[in-house]
Amino acid sequence: MxxxxxxxxxxxxxxxxxxxxxxxxxxxxxxxxxxxxxxxxxxxxxxxxxxxxxxxxxxxxxxxxxxxxxxxxxxxxxxxxxxxxxxxxxxxxxxxxxxxxxxxxxxxxxxxxxxxxxxxxxxxxxxxxxxxxxxxxxxxxxxxxxxxxxxxxxxxxxxxxxxxxxxxxxxxxxxxxxxxxxxxxxxxxxxxxxxxxxxxxxxxxxxxxxxxxxxxxxxxxxxxxxxxxxxxxxxxxxxxxxxxxxxxxxxxxxxxxxxxxxxxxxxxxxxxxxxxxxxxxxxxxxxxxxxHPDKYHGVGSFDIEKGVQPSAARTYSDVAGEKLLQMARQDKRIVAITAAMPDGTGMRKFRDELPRRFFDVGIAEGHAVTFCAGLAAGGHRPFFPVYSTFLQRGFDQIIHDVAMQKLPVTFMLDRAGIVGNDGETHHGVYDLSYLGLVPNIVTMAPMDGLELEQMLEFSMTVNMPVAIRYPRGNASAAAVSRSELRLGRWDVIKHGEEIAIVGIGKGVEIALEASELLKNKGMKPAVINARFLSPMDMEYISSIAVKFKHIFTIEDNVLSGGFGSKLKCMLSDLIPELRITNIALPDKFIEHGNTEILLHKYGLDAQSVSDRISGCMPGSQTGKDM
Ligand SMILES: Cc1ncc(C[n+]2csc(CCOP(=O)(O)OP(=O)(O)O)c2C)c(N)n1
Structure with missing residues (x-):
C-alpha cells in the first residue's frame, strides 16, 4: 500500500x-x-x-x-x-x-x-x-x-x-x-x-x-x-x-x-x-x-471524510465554563485566567463574551497562580480553571503567594483523577494530597455537575483561597436528594447500617453503584458525599461517623496523603474503635489506557469496591482489611 x-x-x-x-x-x-x-x-x-x-x-x-x-x-x-x-x-x-x-x-x-x-x-x-x-x-x-x-x-x-x-x-x-x-x-x-x-x-x-x-x-x-x-x-x-x-x-x-x-x-x-x-x-x-488546528490538536476517533463531530454530552468543563460566565455577568469582580487552555477548560464562551476580564497567560501555570494572587490583592475575584496535573507546576506559588496571604483565588482543577489515554504525565491523581497539606485552602470535589455549580457559587461566599477538583467527562446530575452545602460538612445521601461508604468527587458515584451491588448481597451501607477535603468539620463528622462500625473511603487520588488518609488520621483519635479502610489509587505512576480499564485494574470500579467491602466483613473468606 x-x-x-x-x-x-x-x-x-x-x-x-x-x-x-x-x-x-x-x-x-x-x-x-x-x-x-x-x-x-x-x-x-x-x-x-x-x-x-x-x-x-x-x-x-x-x-x-x-x-x-x-x-x-x-x-x-x-x-x-x-x-x-x-x-x-x-x-x-x-x-x-x-x-x-x-x-x-x-x-x-x-x-x-x-x-x-x-x-x-x-x-x-x-x-x-x-x-x-x-x-x-x-x-x-x-x-x-x-x-x-x-x-x-x-x-x-x-x-x-x-x-x-x-x-x-x-x-x-x-x-x-x-x-x-x-x-x-x-x-x-x-x-x-x-x-x-x-x-x-x-x-x-x-x-x-x-x-x-x-x-x-x-x-x-x-x-x-x-x-x-x-x-x-x-x-x-x-x-x-x-x-x-x-x-x-x-x-x-x-x-x-x-x-x-x-x-x-x-x-x-x-x-x-x-x-x-x-x-x-x-x-x-x-x-x-x-x-481548525485547535480542534485537531487532540482528538478522539473520527470519520476521515466528515472530520471531528461535536459531542452531545455535557462535560464538567462545559458546566464550569457556563456557570462561571453566568456568575461573572452578575459580579464584575470575577475574572478568569487560563494557561493556554481556553477550550479544554470550557472557557471559550467566557473569553468571547468578556474578553477584558479573560486572560490567557500562555503555558505558564506558575505565573498564572501568582498573577491570580495579584488580581485578588487588587480586589478582584480570580478563577483559574486548569488541569489538575498542570497545576502541579504552581505548587510553591499556591503556598507562598495565595494561601499564606489568604487571598480569594479559586482554582478549578479540571481532569482530576484518571484521565485515560494520555497516561502517567496527565493523570490528576495527586491534587487531594498536595492541596490537603496546604493551610488556608477550602478544597472541595463535587459528585456531579449540579454540585460543581453550587461549589462555584459557594466559593464566592468564603473570602479565602478555594480549590474545586472535578473529573474529565460527563457531568450529568446524580438522582439523589442532597442537603445544603455547609463548610466542612458531609452530606448523607443514602442511609444505612453498620457500614458507611464515604466518597469524594467521583468516589461518590462509585460508592453509589457499589452500594447497589452490596444490597444484592444483603448489606445496607450508608453512602456519604464528603464534599470537602479541607476543612473537615470534625465535630459534625464524628457525630455521623460514630453511628458506624466500619467506614470505607473512596477517592480517585493516590492513597498517600489523600482524603482517606487525612480522615483516618483525624478520626482514629476521636473514635478509636471505628475501623476505617481507605480505597484509593496505589502510590505508583499510573500508565495510559482507557479509564474504565484502569479503574478496574486498581480496584476503583463499583464491582471491585463492593467485593472489597464484602470481603472485609466478619465471616467472609478474607474478613480483613487489605
Ligand atoms: C505544563 C503544561 N501545560 C499545558 C499543557 C497542555 N498542552 C499540550 S500541548 C500544548 C500546546 C503546545 O503548543 P506548541 O508547543 O506550539 O506545539 P504544537 O502543538 O503547536 O506543535 C499545551 C498547552 C502541557 N502539556 N503542559
Whole structure:
C-alpha cells in the first residue's frame, strides 16, 4: 500500500533516500497518521505539522547516540514511526499499547520522558553538559513549539544556555499555535520575524546560500556562519536570541525537507548554542485539521471524510465554563485566567463574551497562580480553571503567594483523577494530597455537575483561597436528594447500617453503584458525599461517623496523603474503635489506557469496591482489611 513507508525499519533507512523520495515519504506518513489516529484518537495536528522536520532530523543525525529531546512530546509520532514502532500504531495510547508520548522504556531512541510542556531546553542542556563532562561528541537537539516556548522553564533554560554556551541545537517549530492561537509578546515577536518584509523579499536568495552548502568539510562552518550572518543582517534589529548568546538561523520553511537537511548538516559543526526557527503549518495535509488546528490538536476517533463531530454530552468543563460566565455577568469582580487552555477548560464562551476580564497567560501555570494572587490583592475575584496535573507546576506559588496571604483565588482543577489515554504525565491523581497539606485552602470535589455549580457559587461566599477538583467527562446530575452545602460538612445521601461508604468527587458515584451491588448481597451501607477535603468539620463528622462500625473511603487520588488518609488520621483519635479502610489509587505512576480499564485494574470500579467491602466483613473468606 505504501511505496516507501513499509520499508522504513529504522532511521538508517531514511538516510538512503533522496530528496524526492523523502517528499513522497512525507505524504505517506501523513496518510498513515490520519488513518491510525482517526481510529485510536490522539494528537493529530501537531504531528502532521512536524513530518519534514522529523525526517530531516533523522536524515542528518544518528539516534540513539545523538539525542532528540521533544518538548511536550505530543508531536513524537513520526519519530516513533521511524524508530521501529510503526506496528504499534493500531494500539496507540491504548492500555498496554504504544504510549502517546516519548518513553525511555519504550525505545532507546527516546532520550527523555515528557508530557508536560517547556522542559526540552533544560533537559537537553543537561545532556549537553553531561556529554561535555564525559568528553563525548554527540549532538543534542531540543525540539520545541512556539506554544511551549511561552513556558517559564524554557526562558530559564535559554538564559542558562546562553551563559554556559554548550554545543546544542534548539529547533523552534513555529506554527503560530499553542492548542489555541498562541498568545503573548514573544509570539508577536516571532510573528514579526515570520512576516518581516526583508525576509520575504530575500528568502529566495537565502535559500540559494543554504543550498550551496557542501555536506562535509571545513567550508560548512564558514558557509553556515555566512548564512547566519546574512540572515542576521536581514533580520536586524531585534535578534532576541542572538542577544542571549544563541546563534539564530531562520526563519526557514519547516516543510522544505531539502532546505532543512542542508541547514541541519551545516549547523552541526557550529560551536555553542544554535536556534533554528522553522515555520510550519499545524495540521498540514489534512484540510479539516489545517482549517481548525485547535480542534485537531487532540482528538478522539473520527470519520476521515466528515472530520471531528461535536459531542452531545455535557462535560464538567462545559458546566464550569457556563456557570462561571453566568456568575461573572452578575459580579464584575470575577475574572478568569487560563494557561493556554481556553477550550479544554470550557472557557471559550467566557473569553468571547468578556474578553477584558479573560486572560490567557500562555503555558505558564506558575505565573498564572501568582498573577491570580495579584488580581485578588487588587480586589478582584480570580478563577483559574486548569488541569489538575498542570497545576502541579504552581505548587510553591499556591503556598507562598495565595494561601499564606489568604487571598480569594479559586482554582478549578479540571481532569482530576484518571484521565485515560494520555497516561502517567496527565493523570490528576495527586491534587487531594498536595492541596490537603496546604493551610488556608477550602478544597472541595463535587459528585456531579449540579454540585460543581453550587461549589462555584459557594466559593464566592468564603473570602479565602478555594480549590474545586472535578473529573474529565460527563457531568450529568446524580438522582439523589442532597442537603445544603455547609463548610466542612458531609452530606448523607443514602442511609444505612453498620457500614458507611464515604466518597469524594467521583468516589461518590462509585460508592453509589457499589452500594447497589452490596444490597444484592444483603448489606445496607450508608453512602456519604464528603464534599470537602479541607476543612473537615470534625465535630459534625464524628457525630455521623460514630453511628458506624466500619467506614470505607473512596477517592480517585493516590492513597498517600489523600482524603482517606487525612480522615483516618483525624478520626482514629476521636473514635478509636471505628475501623476505617481507605480505597484509593496505589502510590505508583499510573500508565495510559482507557479509564474504565484502569479503574478496574486498581480496584476503583463499583464491582471491585463492593467485593472489597464484602470481603472485609466478619465471616467472609478474607474478613480483613487489605
Ligand atoms: C505544563 C503544561 N501545560 C499545558 C499543557 C497542555 N498542552 C499540550 S500541548 C500544548 C500546546 C503546545 O503548543 P506548541 O508547543 O506550539 O506545539 P504544537 O502543538 O503547536 O506543535 C499545551 C498547552 C502541557 N502539556 N503542559
Amino acid at each position: 505504501y511505496k516507501h513507508l513499509n520499508s522504513i525499519q529504522s532511521p538508517s533507512d531514511i538516510k538512503k533516500m533522496n530528496p524526492e523520495e523523502l517528499k513522497e515519504l512525507s505524504g505517506e506518513i501523513r496518510k498513515f497518521l490520519i488513518e491510525k489516529v482517526s481510529k485510536t484518537g490522539g494528537h493529530l495536528a501537531s504531528n502532521l505539522g512536524i513530518v519534514e522536520i522529523t525526517l530531516a532530523l533523522h536524515y542528518c543525525f544518528n539516534t540513539p547516540e545523538d539525542k532528540f529531546v521533544w518538548d511536550v512530546g505530543h508531536q513524537s509520532y513520526v519519530h516513533k514511526m521511524i524508530t521501529g514502532r510503526r506496528d504499534g500504531f493500531d494500539c496507540l495510547r491504548q492500555y498496554d499499547g504504544l504510549a502517546g508520548f516519548p518513553k525511555r522504556c519504550e525505545s532507546e531512541h527516546d532520550a527523555f520522558d515528557v508530557g508536560h510542556s517547556s522542559t526540552s531546553i533544560s533537559a537537553a542542556l543537561g545532556m549537553a553538559v553531561a556529554r561535555d563532562l564525559e568528553k563525548k561528541n554527540n549532538s543534542v537537539v531540543a525540539i520545541i513549539g512556539d506554544g511551549a516556548l511561552t513556558g517559564g522553564m524554557a526562558f530559564e533554560a535559554l538564559n542558562h544556555l546562553g551563559h554556559v554556551k554548550s554545543d546544542m541545537i534548539v529547533i523552534l517549530n513555529d506554527n503560530a499555535m499553542s492548542i489555541s492561537k498562541n498568545v503573548g509578546s514573544l509570539s508577536n515577536y516571532l510573528y514579526k520575524l515570520r512576516t518581516h518584509k526583508v525576509y520575504n523579499t530575500f528568502k529566495g536568495e537565502v535559500q540559494g546560500i543554504i543550498r550551496s552548502i557542501p555536506k562535509i568539510g571545513g567550508k560548512v562552518y564558514k558557509t553556515a556562519l555566512r548564512v547566519r550572518d546574512g540572515m542576521k543582517y536581514f533580520m536586524l534589529p531585534g535578534i532576541f536570541f542572538e542577544e542571549m548568546g544563541i546563534k539564530y538561523f531562520g526563519p526557514v520553511d519547516g516543510h522544505d525537507i531539502e532546505e532543512l537537511t542542508k541547514l541541519f548538516e551545516s549547523v552541526k559543526g557550529i560551536k555553542g548554542p544554535v536556534l533554528i526557527h522553522a515555520i510550519t503549518k499545524k495540521g498540514k495535509g489534512y484540510a479539516h485539521a489545517e482549517n
